[in-house]
């Protein structure tokens with residue numbers, strides 16, 4: 400079995416690491432590069448995985464996943480470039496960073512795949528979108544897909560769509576959690592105990608998600624089914640329209656898309 404190195408084990412790096420372990424990857428086929436010693440010890444104890452220097456991890460692995468912040472990517476690539484060789488697969492999970500940027504800093508023949516994952520990967524319900532760089536074969540792209548499929552669903556997209564994907568599914572969980580927080584607070588305002596409000600909102604979210612996935616019915620139809628003529632839902636939805644929530648979602652996701660583009664420029 401091929402070996403995988405994860406460089407940068409913060410929120411997303413550890414999410415990937417834990418998923419690979421859950422999916423049955425042997426820990427002796429996994430390596431982690433993490434610069435803070437206390438964090439390295441924590442990961443070694445939690446997963447039994449070897450934490451080594453970035454250059455060593457990059458040299459020893461067949462697949463190298465880079466999961467540092469976009470602003471740290473240039474320095475990390477410069478550090479590992481001398482250890483990389485043609486034929487290796489380099490998978491970047493960073494927002495904004497293009498395959499062209501990575502290819503300009505690593506040896507020729509290293510196959511690059513850009514991925515936008517999301518945190519529900521922690522419970523094997525992730526959504527990842529993958530785009531190949533210029534030196535990536537079909538087999539190498541399939542390998543990157545397999546890596547991400549161990550923690551959820553995967554789609555292939557042209558790289559020009561990655562900034563929009565980042566705005567929708569990459570950042571998406573945060574919007575959903577924001578809605579959940581807001582509904583729980585509203586429940587408390589309406590006099591419900593917080594624990595009751597939380598249970599009501601979370602089960603409503605899970606049930607609605609399951610309905611969307613399992614029925615395949617368009618969300619507009621599902622919303623209409625809840626909206627009885629002259630009823631409570633219609634009153635609530637009118638307020639959401641008055642407060643321009645739909646327009647706010649569009650503006651928010653345009654801002655996330657634009658930020659992803661800026662990160663590509665290093666700002």
Ligand SMILES: NC(=O)C1=CN([C@@H]2O[C@H](COP(=O)(O)OP(=O)(O)OC[C@H]3O[C@@H](n4cnc5c(N)ncnc54)[C@H](OP(=O)(O)O)[C@@H]3O)[C@@H](O)[C@H]2O)C=CC1
Pocket residue numbers: 406407408409410411412432433434435438453466467468469471474475492493494515516517518569570
């Ligand atoms: N969080 C999310 O929901 C998602 C994140 N991403 C992408 O994942 C990447 C990481 O984000 P996230 O996990 O949230 O951020 P974190 O800050 O949690 O993780 C980044 C980790 O990389 C470490 N690090 C920084 N420089 C190096 C280095 N040279 N060598 C080894 N490790 C290093 C950091 O250590 P230290 O803290 O000590 O600096 C930190 O542990 C980003 O590029 C982001 O765009 C993509 C989709 C979703």
Ligand SMILES: O=C(O)[C@@H]1CCC=N1
Pocket residue numbers: 494565569570
């Ligand atoms: O907020 C961010 O920049 C990262 C990328 C997508 C989700 N989190």
